Amino acid sequence: MSKKKSRYIVLLILVIAISLILTGCISTKEYQTKPDYDITEQVTLSFMNYYSQGEIERAMEHVAGDAILSTDSGQMEGKEVIEEIIKLNIEKDNGIEILEKQKIDESKITLIVANKIPLFQISGIDIIKTKEKFEVQDGKIVRWEIQHLKESVDTIERVAVGTTGLEASVQDGKIVVTNILDNSPAKNTDIQIGDIILSIEGVELKDMTYGEEEIPYRLIGEVGSRVNLEIKQGTETSEVRLRRVHISDL
Numbered sequence: 001m002s003k004k005k006s007r008y009i010v011l012l013i014l015v016i017a018i019s020l021i022l023t024g025c026i027s028t029k030e031y032q033t034k035p036d037y038d039i040t041e042q043v044t045l046s047f048m049n050y051y052s053q054g055e056i057e058r059a060m061e062h063v064a065g066d067a068i069l070s071t072d073s074g075q076m077e078g079k080e081v082i083e084e085i086i087k088l089n090i091e092k093d094n095g096i097e098i099l100e101k102q103k104i105d106e107s108k109i110t111l112i113v114a115n116k117i118p119l120f121q122i123s124g125i126d127i128i129k130t131k132e133k134f135e136v137q138d139g140k141i142v143r144w145e146i147q148h149l150k151e152s153v154d155t156i157e158r159v160a161v162g163t164t165g166l167e168a169s170v171q172d173g174k175i176v177v178t179n180i181l182d183n184s185p186a187k188n189t190d191i192q193i194g195d196i197i198l199s200i201e202g203v204e205l206k207d208m209t210y211g212e213e214e215i216p217y218r219l220i221g222e223v224g225s226r227v228n229l230e231i232k233q234g235t236e237t238s239e240v241r242l243r244r245v246h247i248s249d250l
Contacts, residue, residue: 031137035107040136044109047134047141048098054090056083064140071146082144092210093118099129108135112149119210122217123159128152162223162244168197170212175205181250185242191231198230198237220244 043062050059060083069076069085076082100112115128129152135143148156165184168175175197180186198204200218208214219227221244229240 033138035105035137037103037106037109039139040107040109040134041101041103043136043139043141044111044134045098045101048096048111048113051086051090052096056086056090059086062141064137064142067141068143069146070143072148104133107137108133110134119214119217120156122214123220124222125155125159128156159222160220161247162221162225163247163250164219164227164242164244165250166191166219166229166242168215168219170205170215173205175200175212175215183250185245189240189242190233190238191240192233196232198232201228202230 047059047062050056050062060079063079063082065079066077067079067082069082076085095116097114097116098111099114102110104110111132111134113130113132115130116126117128120128129149131147131149133143133145133147134141163181163184164186165181166177166186167179167181169178170176177191177193177195177197180191180193200215203218205211208218221227223244223246226241226243229242231238231240
């Protein structure tokens with residue numbers, strides 16, 4: 001083989017190798033131990049078990065310091081970042097249940113997870129399903145990919161677009177109307193900015209577990225559904241029933 005042809009082959013191999021690295025087909029990091037699926041499964045399920053029980057420190061023992069978390073909205077890196085996200089989910093009482101598990105290869109496993117999120121359940125969304133892929137190397141989770149299943153995305157979108165056109169916030173311990181969108185169901189009533197909402201579907205602010213954060217979740221819903229409000233305007237109170245419309249129609 002000529003030297004010119006040899007150099008060409010070497011160059012071609014280098015180009016292919018670089019391309020694979022850039023596309024993520026080859027890992028540039030070397031790990032100390034050979035992947036073993038039994039370890040991959042044990043580490044992943046143990047992590048999820050501690051996570052579901054709210055034992056953050058025990059869960060994070062299974063995560064590598066430079067682990068990557070990839071979601072539909074972007075990618076984050078670092079054990080500390082992942083820990084903060086888990087803490088937030090636990091604080092919101094978000095529950096998880098593994099529905100299915102599937103081996104990908106010796107270092108990777110996929111789980112189908114049912115996420116029970118109280119704030120979403122207020123809006124009528126009982127379960128959010130996600131497909132979560134874990135990669136385990138040297139006994140630690142090095143990559144965690146979360147993808148919402150289409151059926152759940154469709155459900156979220158269906159509920160999120162239904163609005164009464166009324167916006168509110170907590171002021172001095174009361175739910176106060178802060179904005180009313182034009183051409184909305186709320187605009188076609190006697191409700192005015194500054195009115196006090198005493199209850200939403202019979203639930204008062206004092207009974208809302210997450211306080212002000214619950215308000216928008218109680219006001220949105222599927223298009224065509226209705227919500228009952230108790231309104232205080234000055235010294236008078238009244239019951240108002242609003243039909244939700246698609247936000248794009250406003």
